Structure formats: C-alpha cells, structure tokens
Amino acid sequence: MALVVQKYGGTSVADIERIQAVAKRISRSIIEGHRLVVVVSAMSGETDRLLALGRSVSEVPSAQMMDILVSTGEQVSSALLALALQDRGHAVLSLCGWQIPITTDAMHGKARIEDIDVTRLEGFLESYQAVVVAGFQGISSEGRITTMGRGGSDTTAVALAAALSADECQIYTDVDGVYTTDPRVVDNARRLDSITFEEMLEMSSLGSKVLQIRSVEFAGKYHVPLRVLSSFTEGVGTLIRLDKEDDMEQPEVSGIAFNCDEAKLTVRGVPDVPGAAYQILGPIGEASIEVDMIVQNIGAENNTTDFTFTVHRRDFDQALKILLKISEQLGGLEVIGDANIGKVSLVGVAMRSHAGIASRMFKVFADENINILMISTSEIKVSVVVEQKYIELAVRALHTAFQLEKP
Secondary structure (H helix, E strand, C coil): CCEEEEEECCCCCCCHHHHHHHHHHHHHHHHCCCEEEEEECCCCCHHHHHHHHHHHHCCCCCHHHHHHHHHHHHHHHHHHHHHHHHHCCCCEEEECHHHCCEEECCCCCCCCEEEECCHHHHHHHHHCCEEEEECCEEEECCCCEEECCCCHHHHHHHHHHHHHCCCEEEEEECCCCCECCCCCCCCCECECCEEEHHHHHHHHHCCCCCCCHHHHHHHHHCCCCEEEEECCCCCCCEEEECCCCCCCCCCCCCEEEEEEEEEEEEEEEEECCCCHHHHHHHHHHHCCCCEEEEEECCCCCCCEEEEEEEEEHHHHHHHHHHHHHHHHHCCCCEEEEEEEEEEEEEECHHHHHCCCHHHHHHHHHHHCCCCCCEEEEECCEEEEEEEHHHHHHHHHHHHHHCCCECC
C-alpha cells in the first residue's frame, strides 16, 4: 500500500463531468489499496473570473482581500470532488490549506511555503480513504489566508508529498507526460519515460509549460519522485527523478525548449569601465524586471562597449523607458530594442560527457539559413536567440538533427 499525493489541474476539474471522471480515477486508486492525498486547482477559468470580479469593485484591490477572494476557487473544486467521492461510497475529507496548516510568508499573491505541519493530516489518513486539499493556498503567521501565484497547486502537492514522505507525487494535467518538445510544433515529438530534475528544471525555465518551476525545485530539493500524467487518457506518464543511473547510454539531448515571449535590448557605446554593467542593470533589477541572457562585447578602441540583454516581452516597454533615461545620464548613448525574437534551447544531462553538441546545433542553423543573435550555455543546455519567425523551423530542424522523434 503506497502513500500517493495526486494533483489535478483546472482543466481536469473544469466541469462536473470532468470532476466525476477524476473521482472515478481516484476511486480506482483507493480500491487498489493506496492512501491518497488529492490536491486540486480551481475549475478552469475560475481564478480569472474571481480576479476580474475583485477588480470590478475596486480599482486598486488589496492583495490581502484578493487572496481571500481567489482562494475560494480551490475550495469549491475540492468540496465538489469530495462530494463525488462520497457518492461513490468512499470515506473522504476536504481541507483548506489553513486547516492543515500550510504556513507561508505574508507575500500575498505570491506567497512561499515556510512550514507544513502534517500531524493532523496523518491522523486523518488513518480514518479516511482520501483527503482532498484545496491547492494554491496557505496561511501566514499572522493568520491571514495567502495564495502562491499561478501554478501554486503544483507546489502545494509537491510540498505535501515531501512533508508526508510520500512514495510518489502524481501531477495530472491535460498532457500525458513530458515530450522531447511541444507536440503542437513537432508532430512526431516523443513522450519521455523519465527525465532528471535538472533537465526538467531547465526545460521549465526555458519555456516548457508542463510544470511550474517552483514545484520542480521543491521536488528536487526534497527528493520527491514526481510523475506527470494525463487526466484524460491512461498511461504511465513521465517520471521525474534525481538521476538516470540505470540507463546504460543516455541520449545526448533529452529535449528542446523554446520561448517566443522574449525581447532584446542593446545599449551602444557604454564606457568600458568598472561599474558600467551595474549602472545599466541596477535600475532594471530595482524595477523587478527579470533579465535572462546578457552579452557584453569586447571594448572598442575608444574604450566603449555594446551591452545587450534579454527580458520577457511583457517587460520590454518598461525596460526600454528605463534604458532611455540611463542613456541620458550617460551622455546620450544609443539604445536599440527588438521585441520580435525568441529563444531555442537544447537540454540534456549527457551534454556533460558529449563534445560538439553546440557546434552541431550551429550547423543546423547554418543549413537552415537562420542567423543567431545571442548564445548562452550551461553544463546541460545550449540556448540561442533568433528572430521569432524562425523559432518553429529551428525546433523542427533540431528535433530531426538530434534524432529525438518517435522510433
């Protein structure tokens, strides 16, 4: 008998028919003898509806009050699922985050978990066949309801699995696992049987939207076996684990991630002196704009350099305004922006022991006549920035070149 934490996303509980389908799946696990903690998101679209409702009565709504409002979405879906399971004859209990309790900091709307006391939850698991938990929410030390931001239910599930030392944490979503790349772009993309936490962390940060990055970090830190499965089809999904030591030969590349929501900014003629980078990126950071790739060219003969970095496209206009102000302070430097770029990345732990992957990647781009604008590397990834119109072509060409398609 295994202790399993299951998480069902908004599309999995989008309506009563799907809630009944989830109840049927959970019922089967109960009958097989597993002890279950089930974490649910709000029904698809409900969080957006609640946010809009709050903004309709307040131009600048309190983050604290909005947390109270949006947390009700998960309470509704958890109660409905518990009712559906009770109707099938199972002894189940529904809990809010604060009833466990899941203690967080006081950053309303993007709270981080500080502690989980599972004493009561472990007691409930002795008396009930399953406990259904409203995800995405907790309680601060001041006794205020908090929410964890988009994808917070994934984090709730992984954190509970870690605190309970669960045998596995299963994330049910609308895809049946992690693929070598987005199947909507590459028809013959292959579902991976397993992938390491390092690889999944890179894939998530580089554009893959299968799992929330915080949940992957949490699972890796606390060694929680994590599996991605589909709510709508049967299958074993993809297991995310610490290593692949049972694999005799790992593929050079495990997957290709891409992100079309990038923007590039360049400041030309920056004085090539200590502190210049901080003069540019300091105000960007103070504005809470996250910087991704950074390139600084070799200083020219007149002791100046060009400084280029990328940000999320939603931050482009704000970052450009900040740079124009900095430019004036530095004597009217030229500032150039480009919001029509994207990033393509090869990911694989085997890169550590396989030489020449970057050069093979660059040859693919040369053969397809795609110009590379920026390059960034780490131990297990190579990322390049290209014009957005070439993203899908690049992904398909790389997928073929590195033989990632279905056998």
